[in-house]
Structures are given as structure tokens and as C-alpha cells.
Amino acid sequence: MNAIELQHISAAYRESDVLRDVTLAVAEGEWLALLGPNGAGKSTVLRVITGLLPARAGVALLGGRDVRAIRGAERARLVAVVPQELSTPLPFTVGELVTLGRSSAHGRLARPGAADRRAIERALAYTDLLELRERPFAELSGGEKQRAAIALALAQETRILLLDEPTAHLDLNHQWEILQLLDRLNRECSLTIVMTSHDLNLAAEFCSRLALFDHGALVALGTPAEVLREERLREVYHCDVRVRHESGRAPEVRPERRPQPAAGGRAKKVHVLSGGGSGAELLRLLVLTGHHTSCGPLNMGDSDAQAAAALEVRAALEKPFSPLGAGALDAARQLAAAAEALVLAEVPFGSGNVALLALAEEALARGARVLVNTRNLEQRDFTPQRVALPRLKALLERGARAWQHADEVLQALEKS
């Protein structure tokens, strides 16, 4: 039998719809994560399961029975909830707090009996809180508080545990600690777990199935590999993501940094003349700020060429370890001709690449902006007759702009 079954559930707060026709079954012993952007309806699913929010249409079944027909005390023995943040204004100790999990289990005004004490001890042992039981709850750290909240739920001795973003307020090691605890409970006690989460990777790592929500609708349900698809995530989260599927490992989701348009100005066409890694950082910044960037000529295998390939920047390429030939130069000249600005990086000049200067001179002659890196200018000329240095100085005299840090290039591009 399914532990939880939602059949065509629609639910709403006041007027606005938050769940639309959601059908979902959770098998016993399963660990399901509810994913989706803020306001997608994840937490509302939990509220419907516990009967906190009555469904406007459809049925929610707990162990095959309509949750609305189950009395409070009995429901508290079927399903326990760990809230996003547990807090009480009263100075309860950890032990007293966990005892509240037995609220509707023992008689009114009676002290907790043997069965209650067993449940409490077990909950404290699983969450590793036995030594903290006398400590005031309010003095615990974030991770300890979350463990205490889980202990409170475990003390209810239910077969189903619901958690609302159990790792939201925790740092990395505590996130893992909590999830490994849940993993143990899921395996050793075959506890059915349903949790909401914003962390797609943690959910993929630990959960057997994922349910992805968007605008109150269930858009995907299945194994992590089935649910975490780039296209789908892009649609749901409105964000560029990459998903790495490696066999034997949980899929890994990584959001892509979105290129920001150049602040306050329009994107420019920029061509970068570099080599030997002198242009890699500049290329990255130009791409991130949304400028239409090209580069070259570069030798294949050069670290700037690799950077250009990774950044998907168009580059004119020459064979590895060869002087720049006419073919590559022409290709670069075509790229440079379209550019509004040419940037010459901090590149050492030798007989193999002195032709770069010709591209800069041509650009300046046709009125494009030229930016010349002047750092260590005197020490970079390794041409046989030291012809590079005078040509660089001539460029600067004829109106090329000097720069030393990549930021200066970005600023100069914004102003023009």
C-alpha cells in the first residue's frame, strides 16, 4: 500500500490557487524530495498531506484513509512534521521539547509512561542528542536545533516523516549531517520521508525519487536522472543550468553565470590580440559583461586559445608552435575588421607574433579604438632587431589608449 496518496489535489489560500490537480503517490519506505522554485507549491503539498490545509478538490490519503477523516491524536501517530524552523518562546530543555512529541500519546496530566520514555530515548539516540538533553533548546546551534526538531518528530514514532526544507538554514557539514541522519532512518527503519528542498544536488544525491513543481502543478516525477533535465530546469527556474550525468553518480546541477550586459552602455564588438595566457582573464570578463568578443590569431593549444574555446569566443587559429602565418592573420583581420575596439594584451613579442602589431596599426588607421597593455612594456620585446617596442610606442602616440588592468578596458569600453 502507498504511504501517501494525493489524488487530483487542488488547494488554495484565500483566492489564489497554489496547487492545481496534483496526483502523486509515495510508496512505503520511499524518500521523495519535492522541488521547485519559491511559490511552486512544495510546502503546500506537505500542508495538504497533514490536513493543515483542506484540499479544495481531490483527496489526500494517509495509509489509504482520507486524512480529513483521521482524528488529531491518531494522525500524530501516522505522520510527523519537521518545520522549517522550530521555535518556542519558552525555555524548554532539549529533553522537554522532545517529550512534546508524545503530546497526544500519553494521558492528560499523566507523566510519560514506559513506552513514551522508550520513544524519547530512541529519538534522542538517533539524533545524537542524549548528552544535550538537559541543555536549553534556545542555546543550541542551528544544526543541533534541527536535530532536536527531528528528534521531536521521531518521538511521535510515525511511519511517515515530512520535512520542510530541512537543510535551508544550515552550513555545508550540518546539511550533510542531517541528510545522512535521514538516510539512516530511511534505510534502518524504512521510514517514509517526504521533504521539500531547494538544493537539487543534495536531493539528487539522497532521494530515490524527485517531484518537480512549477506554479502549483507537478511537472516531473521520477528518479533524479529522469527529473533533472536541462531543458526542464531552465523552463521551471528561468535560469541557465548545466546538468552532468555520470554513470554511477547522482546527476549534478550547476547554474551558469548569466552574462550581464555592459553596465550603462550597449555591448561592443571587441577583438583581443593576445597569446600565452595573457588574454584569458580579459576574454572571460568581456564575455561576462556581454561584449561580442573575438580573438586571434592564436596558436592551437595556447592557453588563450583554450580559454577562447571554453568561452565560446570566435578565434583565428594557427597550427601549434608555429609562427603566425598569412592564413591565420587574414582570418584574424576579418574578425578584427568588424570590431569597434582592439585590445592588445600583455603579450611578449618575438618574430613569430610581431604580426599582431600590424593588426593593431591597421585598426588605428581606420579609426577603431585600440587599447595597448603597457605593463612591463620595455621587457617584452624579444624581436631580433627590437622592432616591437618602437611600434608599440608609436601606437600610443597616435592615439591608442594605454591600460594595465582588465577593469580599465571595461571602463574604456563603457565610456566610448
Add this chain to the structure above:
Amino acid sequence: MFWLLVALVPLVLGGALLLGGAGALWPDPRTELGRAILQLRLYRVLCGFVVGAGLAVSGAVLQALLRNPLAEPYVLGVSSGAGLGAALVITFGFAARSALALPAGAFLFALTTLALVYALARQHGRTSIYGLLLSGVILSSIASSLLLLLLALASTEGLHGITWWLLGNLQGDSTAALALGSTLIAVAFLVVWWLARDLDALTLGPEMAHHLGISPALVTVLGLGCATLMTAAAVALSGLIGFVGLIVPHALRALVGPGHRRLLPASALAGGCFLVVCDAVARTAFAPVEVPVGVITALLGGPFFLWLLRRRAAGWME
């Protein structure tokens, strides 16, 4: 700790019975005068105990239900409502006709105020804590203004009567009123004690209470009703006595812990004893002049509460 409190009760009550304006004296019960004095003191001590217990328990319950450390029996406008009721009874001369008129007027107005506050705070089928606190404050000031209006218009005797009542006074003469008030307070106490574990759970918030199998709405309505009943009965018996409901639960949490199964009876005993002691001081400290007991509770309780606030030992963490 709890049993220490239980043992303290007969000591305090007996001691207070012995104390008179002229010092510690046991009046001769064989003379008519002695019997009369004993009867007056007995009434006063019992009344003090019942009122103190009612106010303290009501404070403890309201602090839990409203999740607010500053909640006290008068927070929901009960005091101003009761004050207005008492002032009306005195102004229109009903007080002279029947000993029960004043307590009854105060009681009815206290309950009416709470019903109004609750109705105002309820929106879309839910009662919010902030709604309760806000409408309590507003109705309270409306009732206070009406009370001031009555005071301005009242005759000299009426003014004296109202003021004396507002300051709090445990010396009544109607055994029937005392019996009725005590019964109401005892019944309301039993109900909230029966809800002790629900109150514990409710301090985690209504949603957590729901998850723990408790009906937050039912517990809130029952708890608010009982707390108001206790307060209204206490006000009707003794006028407005402040601070008991605020400080006693705070002090007791530090002694017996925050769990209501122990806190509520402990608050009842300690609140009763506290008020009896304050009243003994009020009767004897400036004898033959008698000071209103509300002055003593505030003078003893105010500094104590400030000290508690600075220590934050009462454990309200927010």
C-alpha cells in the same frame, strides 16, 4: 520545589490570619469582637489567595497562548472593561442596593470586552495573535476613556468609590460573591490544567500543535475563555490588582520549568501566597492607615520584574 510550595501555603495563610493592624495577635474567638475580627481576616486571606491564584494562572495561560512574555491578565482589555462596568454600577447607585451588583457589573463588562476583542481579531475564520493584542489595546483605551469620562462626571462619593475599587481591595463582605468567584476560578483552573500539554505544544506555534495531534483553535478558545473568566472573577472580587499575573508565572518558570502540567498549579499556589503576603504588608506596614494592595504588588513586583528582565533568567529567549 513544587511540594515546598504546597508546604508554604498553610504557613502563609496562617501567618496572614494572625497579622492585624495592631501587630501579630490572635483575637479571642470567645468574644463577639474576636469572632468578627477573625471572620474579616479569614475572608480577606481567602479572597487574597483565590484572586492571586486566578490572576497568576490566567497570566501563565495567556503568555503561552499569545506566545508573548508581556501578556498578562489585563492585556486583552479585561481590566478596562471591568473597570468601566464597576464605575457604571457605582455611578448609577446600584452598588448601594446590592453587594453583588458591583462584582456582577465588572464581570459582565470584562467578558463583553473579551468577546468584542475576539470578534475583532477574527478574520477569514482565523484568529491572529497580533489581531488579539492590537484589538485588546484599542478596546482597552476606549474603555479607559469612557471610565475617565465617568470619573469626571462622578460625584465626590462616587469618585472615591470608583478610585478605591480601581486600586484594588480585598476586603469585601459578600460571602456569596467570594464563593461564586472561587468556584469560577477553580473550575477554569481545572480546565486549563487539563489542557496543560496542549498549551506546551501550542507554544511551538499552531501548525506544530496541529502536527502533534492537537486542535489549536479549540485550545485557544478554551484557554482564552478560561483565562478571562478567572481574571473577570478576580477583578470582580477585588478590583484591579496588577503585576501578579505578569511576574508570578515568570518567576515560577525559573523554579519549576516551563511545562504547564507543573507550572499551572505552582502558579496558582505561588500567586495566591504572593497576594496574601502583599495584602498583609498593605494592612500592617502603615497601620492604622491601610494601603491599597495594588500599590504593594506593584512596589514589590515592579523592581523584581526589572531584575528578572535584566537577568533574562525567566528564559524568554525572543
